[in-house]
Amino acid sequence: MIGIYVPGNSGIHRAPAGLKLLLLMLVGTASALLLSRPWQVGAALLIVVGSYQFAGLGWRAPLDQLRPLLWLLAGVAAFNALTSGWAHAVLIVGTVSLLVLLAGLVTLTTRTSDLADVAVTTVRPVGRLGVDPERLGLLLALGIRSVPVVVDLAVEVRDAQHARGLGRDPRAFAVPLIVRSLRHADALSEALVARGADD
């Protein structure tokens, strides 16, 4: 599943969350600015995929990170290949994939609570401006937790759609998915209050 912590004891798992986020920011920025040839992007991708193996995440994990973006990447590749040539298309798609894989590597090897703690610590200095760091951390954790929930809801809605013979009608998919997601959000907010989120 996208971005949910996978337990492990690798060096990447053990590295501090703050350091990983800092490196993600630096490497991400450097990749976007410095990679200018397809072979450079290819080499960087190999290193990142190798890091997934080093973290014990397996060969499928990088593919799982990219799968939801395949159509988008294909579209971007086609557009750039037509307008600027294949080399530019490889560069753009490769760099985007690299950034997604790097972000995935961080979330797969870092507990959400550790990521939230970094967010809380980072935002604390601006707390005086009205930003509640604890709430920001909670928001981050809830965002990550909600990904598999919404995916599960989408699968259930799609199954119900097929069972009722509604084929690929986008309205029959979108409306119940939105309604159920909003219901879930309602129930979640009630649970947050019950569990002391407003303490």
Add this chain to the structure above:
Amino acid sequence: MLIEVEHVSHGYGDRRVLDDVSVALDQRRIGLIGPNGSGKSTFARLLNALVLPIRGCVRMDGLDTAREAKAIRRRVGFCFTDPDAQIVMPTVAEDVAFGLRRRGLHRTEVATRVAAALQANGLAEYRDHPAHLLSGGQKQLLALASVLVTEPDLLVLDEPTTLLDLRNARRIADVVAALPQQVVLVTHHLELLTQFDRVLVIDDGRIIADGNPQEATAHYVRQMTR
């Protein structure tokens, strides 16, 4: 904990779900039964201030839910029917730690209490497991562990076994039966209430029977099969 519900009415829009309900409860095991839409869940939500009465008042050990909601929620834990809606963190241990972290407990104490809660509920081996990949029964156990780790004086459970198969429902019932805390259990599974001290039957927003489990469930069954 003494639960005092005095002339409480509540509704959603034009629909009245509780109508001038008054009752005082101090027993260790209290059951709530009634048909769907009778007002049971709303009654349960009154007890930790998730729902506030439109009329009347609810006091928990003398604390008014309308004025002391936060203090009451620290003493009254609530477990929902659907554990998916209650699990707020991505992994098992993180979810159990959630309530403790919000209370500002030290990291070491959080870790100790989380480990104990996971062990007590048979979830120790799933510590870093993604919560959404647990089975239905395990999710409900996680939801229970996440509430119990905060050591509430009273635990309110709103149909915790409704979505579970027989084996998992039995497991949850065993966990609840062994709790040292005072418990208010809303359920459709009448067999869970046989050892309870007091059972209320709610129908159409009113308490229509109140007594020991045998009398109350017999009244309910007669009412439902008439």
